[in-house]
Amino acid sequence: MLFGLRRNYLMTNEIKIGKSDVTVPNTLGLGTNKVGGHNLFDDLKDENGYAVVKEALNSGISLLDTAFAYGNGRSEEIIGDVIQDYDRSNIVLATKAAHDPSKNGEFNNSPKFLKQSVDDALKRLKTDYIDIFYIHFPDKDTPKAEAVGALNELKEAGKIRAIGVSNFSPDQIKEANADGLVDIAEDNYSLVHRGVEQTEFPYLQENNISFVPYFPLAAGLLTGKYGSKDGSKFDQYSAQQYQTIISALDKVREIANGHDATITQTIIAWYLQDPAISVVIPGARTADQVKSNVAALDVNLSQSEFDQIDQLFQGF
Numbered sequence: 001m002l003f004g005l006r007r008n009y010l011m012t013n014e015i016k017i018g019k020s021d022v023t024v025p026n027t028l029g030l031g032t033n034k035v036g037g038h039n040l041f042d043d044l045k046d047e048n049g050y051a052v053v054k055e056a057l058n059s060g061i062s063l064l065d066t067a068f069a070y071g072n073g074r075s076e077e078i079i080g081d082v083i084q085d086y087d088r089s090n091i092v093l094a095t096k097a098a099h100d101p102s103k104n105g106e107f108n109n110s111p112k113f114l115k116q117s118v119d120d121a122l123k124r125l126k127t128d129y130i131d132i133f134y135i136h137f138p139d140k141d142t143p144k145a146e147a148v149g150a151l152n153e154l155k156e157a158g159k160i161r162a163i164g165v166s167n168f169s170p171d172q173i174k175e176a177n178a179d180g181l182v183d184i185a186e187d188n189y190s191l192v193h194r195g196v197e198q199t200e201f202p203y204l205q206e207n208n209i210s211f212v213p214y215f216p217l218a219a220g221l222l223t224g225k226y227g228s229k230d231g232s233k234f235d236q237y238s239a240q241q242y243q244t245i246i247s248a249l250d251k252v253r254e255i256a257n258g259h260d261a262t263i264t265q266t267i268i269a270w271y272l273q274d275p276a277i278s279v280v281i282p283g284a285r286t287a288d289q290v291k292s293n294v295a296a297l298d299v300n301l302s303q304s305e306f307d308q309i310d311q312l313f314q315g316f
């Protein structure tokens with residue numbers, strides 16, 4: 001773990017997103033790729049998606065992380081429907097675009113495409129502003145500062161409130177932030193995928209850019225529901241790495257038991273207490289998963305437990 005200070009004192013305090021005026025009341029958000037993401041996952045039902053978003057908002061979660069790519073706009077539409085019954089000013093909407101439907105989903109960061117994407121997302125979300133808008137993936141051609149410049153125009157027009165980049169390499173983040181306009185970066189990070197601690201965190205911290213990890217539960221692996229025999233479902237890990245993860249999760253279970261918590265809640269609590277992370281956005285398939293994950297806010301790990309979990313997953 002790169003930064004020594006844990007953040008339990010901040011868990012109930014507002015988090016500020018980069019240099020923007022967006023604040024998030026607490027550090028737990030919701031990932032929504034299984035809300036309407038029919039193009040990405042089998043067996044999803046819209047009714048479960050509606051229930052997931054409602055459960056999150058009813059439980060005090062305010063940041064909802066979505067994207068055009070989740071169901072080609074369906075995730076945004078479901079969220080747009082649900083938020084009509086809530087106070088918009090308490091909700092932080094984060095969405096993304098880059099997949100260009102007119103080019104078979106190829107990434108497009110051109111100013112024209114990004115501006116059109118924001119207008120289209122506003123319609124699906126049925127709102128007149130987006131709190132955080134990310135360029136979902138970098139494209140090959142558009143100079144990064146030009147793409148971010150277009151988002152800055154949208155920010156000045158009041159259509160978006162904070163500028164984000166996602167899946168940008170460290171060099172691409174620097175290029176995008178040439179004029180100091182990037183507020184937030186979203187990237188693959190979890191206890192079993194920790195590269196950005198070294199490659200991105202120092203630059204982000206020095207430049208007041210917030211960080212949101214995606215796949216915080218490693219797509220379910222870190223929930224503890226998979227065992228020694230399920231390694232083939234996670235073929236990005238060698239057999240030896242997979243067994244190390246399963247053994248580490250057994251130790252996390254012992255820590256969890258001491259808090260009357262689940263492994264998932266304990267893992268989420270670890271991120272919540274890491275000051276390098278602004279908001280944690282675990283995804284959920286069901287409202288029950290959301291309900292259970294929200295209880296992570298009540299798990300207060302001691303410094304020694306925090307360090308122990310950190311050590312268990314060193315080397316990933």
Ligand SMILES: NC(=O)c1ccc[n+]([C@@H]2O[C@H](COP(=O)([O-])OP(=O)(O)OC[C@H]3O[C@@H](n4cnc5c(N)ncnc54)[C@H](OP(=O)(O)O)[C@@H]3O)[C@@H](O)[C@H]2O)c1
Pocket residue numbers: 030031032033034065066136166167186187213214215216217218219220223225264281282283284285288289290292293
């Ligand atoms: N910027 C990007 O390019 C990018 C890429 C990927 C994701 N994202 C965002 O990041 C969010 C988080 O990533 P993710 O959702 O893919 O992965 P994740 O948060 O690592 O894992 C979420 C999955 O774990 C399972 N799960 C969650 N809570 C559980 C519980 N309490 N008990 C048992 N299983 C539980 C559910 O899947 P099952 O029930 O199906 O097992 C859930 O869909 C996404 O929803 C999306 O908003 C962004």
